[in-house]
Amino acid sequence: xxxxxxxxxxxxxxxxxxxxxxxxxxxxxxxxxxxxxxxxxxxxxxxxxxxxxxxxxxxxxxxxxxxxxxxxxxxxxxxxxxxxxxxxxxxxxxxxxxxxxxxxxxxxxxxxxxxxxxxxxxxxxxxxxxxxxxxxxxxxxxxxxxxxxxxxxxxxxxxxxxxxxxxxxxxxxxxxxxxxxxxxxxxxxxxxxxxxxxxxxxxxxxxxxxxxxxxxxxxxxxxxxxxxxxxxxxxxxxxxxxxxxxxxxxxxxxxxxxxxxxxxxxxxxxxxxxxxxxxxxxxxxxxxxxxxxxxxxxxxxxxxxxxxxxxxxxxxxxxxxxxxxxxxxxxxxxxxxxxxxxxxxxxxxxxxxxxxxxxxxxxxxxxxxxxxxxxxxxxxxxxxxxxx
Amino acid sequence: xxxxxxxxxxxxxxxxxxxxxxxxxxxxxxxxxxxxxxxxxxxxxxxxxxxxxxxxxxxxxxxxxxxxxxxxxxxxxxxxxxxxxxxxxxxxxxxxxxxxxxxxxxxxxxxxxxxxxxxxxxxxxxxxxxxxxxxxxxxxxxxxxxxxxxxxxxxxxxxxxxxxxxxxxxxxxxxxxxxxxxxxxxxxxxxxxxxxxxxxxxxxxxxxxxxxxxxxxxxxxxxxxxxxxxxxxxxxxxxxxxxxxxxxxxxxxxxxxxxxxxxxxxxxxxxxxxxxxxxxxxxxxxxxxxxxxxxxxxxxxxxxxxxxxxxxxxxxxxxxxxxxxxxxxxxxxxxxxxxxxxxxxxxxxxxxxxxxxxxxxxxxxxxxxxxxxxxxxxxx
Numbered sequence: 072x073x074x075x076x077x078x079x080x081x082x083x084x085x086x087x088x089x090x091x092x093x094x095x096x097x098x099x100x101x102x103x104x105x106x107x108x109x110x111x112x113x114x115x116x117x118x119x120x121x122x123x124x125x126x127x128x129x130x131x132x133x134x135x136x137x138x139x140x141x142x143x144x145x146x147x148x149x150x151x152x153x154x155x156x157x158x159x160x161x162x163x164x165x166x167x168x169x170x171x172x173x174x175x176x177x178x179x180x181x182x183x184x185x186x187x188x189x190x191x192x193x194x195x196x197x198x199x200x201x202x203x204x205x206x207x208x209x210x211x212x213x214x215x216x217x218x219x220x221x222x223x224x225x226x227x228x229x230x231x232x233x234x235x236x237x238x239x240x241x242x243x244x245x246x247x248x249x250x251x252x253x254x255x256x257x258x259x260x261x262x263x264x265x266x267x268x269x270x271x272x273x274x275x276x277x278x279x280x281x282x283x284x285x286x287x288x289x290x291x292x293x294x295x296x297x298x299x300x301x302x303x304x305x306x307x308x309x310x311x312x313x314x315x316x317x318x319x320x321x322x323x324x325x326x327x328x329x330x331x332x333x334x335x336x337x338x339x340x341x342x343x344x345x346x347x348x349x350x351x352x353x354x355x356x357x358x359x360x361x362x363x364x365x366x367x368x369x370x371x372x373x374x375x376x377x378x379x380x381x382x383x384x385x386x387x388x389x390x391x392x393x394x395x396x397x398x399x400x401x402x403x404x405x406x407x408x409x410x411x412x413x414x415x416x417x418x419x420x421x422x423x424x425x426x427x428x429x430x431x432x433x434x435x436x437x438x439x440x441x442x443x444x445x446x447x448x449x450x451x452x453x454x455x456x457x458x459x
Numbered sequence: 460x461x462x463x464x465x466x467x468x469x470x471x472x473x474x475x476x477x478x479x480x481x482x483x484x485x486x487x488x489x490x491x492x493x494x495x496x497x498x499x500x501x502x503x504x505x506x507x508x509x510x511x512x513x514x515x516x517x518x519x520x521x522x523x524x525x526x527x528x529x530x531x532x533x534x535x536x537x538x539x540x541x542x543x544x545x546x547x548x549x550x551x552x553x554x555x556x557x558x559x560x561x562x563x564x565x566x567x568x569x570x571x572x573x574x575x576x577x578x579x580x581x582x583x584x585x586x587x588x589x590x591x592x593x594x595x596x597x598x599x600x601x602x603x604x605x606x607x608x609x610x611x612x613x614x615x616x617x618x619x620x621x622x623x624x625x626x627x628x629x630x631x632x633x634x635x636x637x638x639x640x641x642x643x644x645x646x647x648x649x650x651x652x653x654x655x656x657x658x659x660x661x662x663x664x665x666x667x668x669x670x671x672x673x674x675x676x677x678x679x680x681x682x683x684x685x686x687x688x689x690x691x692x693x694x695x696x697x698x699x700x701x702x703x704x705x706x707x708x709x710x711x712x713x714x715x716x717x718x719x720x721x722x723x724x725x726x727x728x729x730x731x732x733x734x735x736x737x738x739x740x741x742x743x744x745x746x747x748x749x750x751x752x753x754x755x756x757x758x759x760x761x762x763x764x765x766x767x768x769x770x771x772x773x774x775x776x777x778x779x780x781x782x783x784x785x786x787x788x789x790x791x792x793x794x795x796x797x798x799x800x801x802x803x804x805x806x807x808x809x810x811x812x813x814x815x816x817x818x819x820x821x822x823x824x825x826x827x828x829x830x831x832x833x834x835x836x837x838x839x
Contacts (some may be wrong), residue, residue, distance in 0.1 A: 116622065116625065116626060117622070118618035118619060118621045118622035119618065119621065131645070135645065139614065143618050159646075162646075164654070164656075165650050165653065165654035165656050166654075167653045167654065172646060172649040172650045172652075172653045172654055172656075173645075173646040173649065173650075175649050175653065176645045176646045176648065176649035177645055177646070223792075241764045241768075242764065242767065242768050242790075243790075244767065245763070245764045245767030245768060246763045246764050246767060247763075247764040248764075250749065251749060253749050255663070255665070256749050256750065256751035257751075259751045259752060259753040259754065260751040260752065260754055260759070260762060260764075261754070261759060262754050262755065262756050262758075262759040263599070263600065263601065264663065264753045265600070265753055265754060265755050265756065265759075266599075266600025266601060266756075267589065267597060267598070267599050267600040268590075268591070268597055268600075269590065269591060269594060269595060269597055272591060272594070273591060273662070273663075274663065274753050275589060275590055275591055275597065275660075275662045275663055276589075276661075276662070276663050277585070277588075277589050277599040277603060278585065278587070278588025278589040278590075278647070278658065278660060278661070279585065279588060279643055279644055279645060279646075279647055280645075281599060281603045281607070281643065284607065284643045284645065285603070285606065285607060285610060286788075288607060288610035288611060288614065289610060289788050289789050290789070291614045292461065292610065292613045292614035292617060292789075293789045293791070295614060295617035295618055295621060296465050296617055296791075297791065297793075298617075298621060299617060299620060299621065300791075300793060302624070304793070306793070308791050308792050308793040309791070309792035310789060310790070310791055310792075311789065311790040311791075311792075312788070312789050313768070313788075315762075315764060315765065315768065316768050316770055316788040316789070317788045317789075319759060319765060319768075319770050319785055319788070320770065320785045320786070320787065320788035321601055321603065321606045321788075322601055322756070322759070322785060323495075323498045323499055323601060323602075323606070323785070324481075324484075324494060324495040324498045324499070324601075325600070325601055325756060326498065326756065326759075326760075326784070326785045327494040327495065327497055327498035327783075327784050327785070328487055328494045328495075328756075329756040329757060329760065330494075330760065330771060330782075330783035330784065330785075331487065331489045331494045331497065331782055331783060331784075332486070332487035332488075332489065332494060334487050334494075335755055335756055335757055336600065336755070336756045338597075338600060339598075339600070340595070340597045340598070341577070341586065341595075341596065341597050341598045343577070345484065345485075349577065350577075351581065351586065351595070351596060351597075351598075353595070358581070358586075358595070358596060359581075360577055360578055360580075360581040360586070362575045362577050362578055364575075426572065426573060426575050426578050427578065428578035428579070428581045428582040429581060429582065430581040430586045430587055430596050431581065431582055431583070431584050431587060432584065432587050432657055432658070433584050433587065433588075433644070433647060433648065433650075433651040433657055433658045434651060434657055435584075436582070436583060436584040436641060436644070436648075437648075437651065437652065439582065440567070440568045440569075441563050441564065441567045441568055441569045441570075441637060442637065442641060
């Protein structure tokens with residue numbers, strides 16, 4: 072018992088007797104981390120300094136949102152179940168020492184506490200934390216947290232200023248509300264997969280979980296909107312973010328085409344339904360994407376590719392005509408693109424005014440000069456990890 | 460649009476004549492309005508201003524003086540040439556939150572390249588990881604790079620408004636397609652940066668979980684995914700009446716199924732072909748196994764949960780009549796997203812904004828209209 076008290080004393084240090092520092096006192100993080108006093112000013116002040124987030128989310132959408140809030144200066148307390156913790160800690164290979172790269176990618180700027188929510192004292196701790204936090208993020212199936220005394224009505228009774236953001240697969244109510252949310256399934260149900268894939272080929276998933284990520288992005292904005300609203304009303308709010316709604320709203324014009332003109336969508340590979348040429352082409356050693364959206368750019372494309380006879384061709388004179396005669400035109404361009412490497416094509420197109428770009432592998436992404444700044448920032452973050 | 464959904468007053472500045480490029484992006488059109496434009500422009504007023512006309516630029520300067528937020532997506536430097544750059548406008552209005560959205564960023568080797576979702580998707584690695592296994596890369600079928608950037612921007616604007624309350628000052632925000640999409644590479648990027656692991660295309664499958672993919676049957680698709688747990692997989696095999704596979708040693712764990720990934724899904728695919736999607740969904744109901752159909756767009760809007768979430772927002776448009784678009788994705792307990800104003804006609808609110816926001820007199824407004832620095836829509 073005295074050993075535990077010793078640990079507690081070391082951990083709590085100069086904090087208030089209640090064991091939890093109030094937002095008005097400077098917070099000191101033993102690892103030299105970034106929890107700074109909200110009295111700092113000037114260029115180093117971050118928008119969400121002084122905001123405390125209680126993060127009960129796991130996997131991707133929620134942790135991505137809380138990570139961005141942490142990047143903006145919020146203090147994020149990540150609640151994990153003892154033992155395994157967040158599922159993604161085990162999602163590898165690759166692992167870096169004992170940590171999965173997956174977990175590392177979306178969990179910076181957070182403190183982890185391991186709490187057994189099913190233990191009555193555990194649930195009580197989370198209740199008390201909710202009492203001193205500004206924001207709670209969770210991604211449990213609707214009703215589960217309420218069973219533990221941690222639902223919105225219960226916690227906002229204790230802390231009426233609490234912004235409670237729920238992230239689920241389908242929403243808080245409705246026929247599918249009890250289905251757990253998976254990016255893959257939501258991507259399918261929401262129409263995203265139907266419109267992604269080779270022309271005439273099978274549907275595929277976007278290669279990163281864009282549905283999860285879009286939901287996390289919606290959530291991070293919603294939380295801040297609620298904080299802004301709280302300043303007028305003095306009250307928190309319950310926010311309902313879900314994968315299905317996020318992805319359906321990201322259908323934007325695809326949805327509007329159907330809702331207003333009954334027009335079903337289809338898969339176009341890398342191409343654009345209404346602009347030609349506007350797609351990827353195979354080169355000698357990879358792929359290049361060309362986006363020639365108007366007549367001037369089409370003429371430039373033909374000049375760069377030494378196919379100027381195409382500019383004289385009546386059936387390619389306007390975008391509308393090029394769309395109608397796309398198969399033949401694209402075949403001609405494809406054959407020509409195969410003759411040179413991606414790097415040579417990029418050189419040739421430089422300064423032409425035609426938007427082009429390589430289809431980069433991940434290694435190539437991080438060799439891009441424009442991306443370079445990111446790499447140093449990421450390396451710095453990795454260097455601070457206690458186990459690395 | 461999202462800021463408008465949350466209650467902000469949005470003044471959309473468009474060039475006279477064509478206005479926002481997407482007004483012309485069709486078919487399909489609804490009356491004269493492209494569905495594309497309608498999908499992302501509700502809850503905004505439109506003023507038609509010629510920024511190249513000195514009086515036009517002046518109007519925008521004055522509007523910036525009485526606005527909280529300015530959003531722009533010009534190639535870096537272009538607005539500065541017109542006297543509308545961040546330094547210039549924040550000099551006039553130090554509280555202005557100035558959010559720039561570009562293809563690649565405000566500075567750097569590609570900063571002068573205009574931003575296209577398609578190109579950014581390619582350069583950022585998104586296309587490299589999307590496509591059939593062993594096949595060519597494809598784009599996500601909606602412009603997720605553009606949309607992710609817009610989502611980052613809407614949050615950043617609100618973060619800046621929160622910060623302004625402490626500092627009293629605005630800020631310049633740099634959002635760009637490249638950065639947004641690269642940061643959305645998340646674990647794909649971390650795999651490379653920490654373990655040198657290159658990514659590849661997996662179709663609908665998952666690199667480290669089997670089964671977690673699509674099975675085709677008849678004329679529609681079923682997407683299926685499982686946790687690592689054996690009980691979930693057994694649950695699936697029971698539903699599919701393939702329980703002999705649960706005895707098979709080489710499929711006993713997720714790790715083993717990943718190693719034997721070429722064969723395992725074949726057992727399922729063959730079995731899936733024998734029933735319709737609707738029947739499979741019925742069979743899997745209550746099994747605890749996550750499954751879902753790959754819905755066409757029509758099927759999306761027939762989904763009971765989509766209807767329950769009230770995702771379709773209808774409104775009356777002055778020339779297009781009754782239109783429908785997808786409404787806000789996020790619900791707040793404190794308000795309901797009712798009563799959106801329809802996407803505006805170009806220059807529909809020019810006079811109204813000059814009069815109500817800048818308090819211009821009728822005479823001044825007349826002069827401006829005659830000089831063609833601004834245009835008022837004739838229909839309304």
